[in-house]
Amino acid sequence: xxxxxxxxxxxxxxxxxxxxxxxxxxxxxxxxxxxxxxxxxxxxxxxxxxxxxxxxxxxxxxxxxxxxxxxxxxxxxxxxxxxxxxxxxxxxxxxxxxxxxxxxxxxxxxxxxxxxxxxxxxxxxxxxxxxxxxxxxxxxxxxxxxxxx
Numbered sequence: 431x432x433x434x435x436x437x438x439x440x441x442x443x444x445x446x447x448x449x450x451x452x453x454x455x456x457x458x459x460x461x462x463x464x465x466x467x468x469x470x471x472x473x474x475x476x477x478x479x480x481x482x483x484x485x486x487x488x489x490x491x492x493x494x495x496x497x498x499x500x501x502x503x504x505x506x507x508x509x510x511x512x513x514x515x516x517x518x519x520x521x522x523x524x525x526x527x528x529x530x531x532x533x534x535x536x537x538x539x540x541x542x543x544x545x546x547x548x549x550x551x552x553x554x555x556x557x558x559x560x561x562x563x564x565x566x567x568x569x570x571x572x573x574x575x576x577x578x579x
Contacts, residue, residue: 435521437476443514443532444504446471475515482531489533489541499535511535512544525551542570 437455442448447468461469474496481492496502502513516530532545547557563570 435519435524437517438520438526439516439518440472440475441514441516441530442472442475443512444507444510445475445513445515446502446504448472449504449507476517478515479517479529489531489543493533493541498539499533499541500539503534514545544570 436457439455440451440453442451445451447466448471451468451472453472461472463469478492478496481487481495482489493499493502499513503511504513511534512532513534514530514532516528518526518528520526528547528549530545530547531543533541533543536542543558543563545558548555559570
């Protein structure tokens with residue numbers, strides 16, 4: 431990787447047509463499969479993370495671009511309403527970062543963060559929801575890192 435940051439792992443739970451996928455990624459990845467096997471849905475998870483972190487993005491906007499939470503949720507996993515996207519990035523000589531977001535929706539169909547966590551080399555740097563989040567549900571509609579922007 432020559433010191434460049436790159437995706438090392440992507441875990442999806444209840445994401446579109448995937449009940450669960452845990453993919454280890456290398457420097458170069460080829461995604462192949464039959465029609466309707468999930469190639470585009472897998473790539474959309476990466477676009478979702480990009481949209482989540484983009485200026486003007488955030489959870490609501492990232493979900494809105496894809497319809498609603500119910501449009502993202504795997505149809506075969508109805509008993510499990512939470513959707514999880516976890517990405518690990520690393521460089522050859524640098525730290526390993528892991529970002530995880532688990533969300534579902536409230537009665538108004540707004541996406542709500544159930545869990546969000548950032549780790550550096552396995553050490554948790556931030557995690558939510560916390561007590562303040564539980565007192566103000568509006569906070570759960572935004573990823574933690576975007577609250578300070």
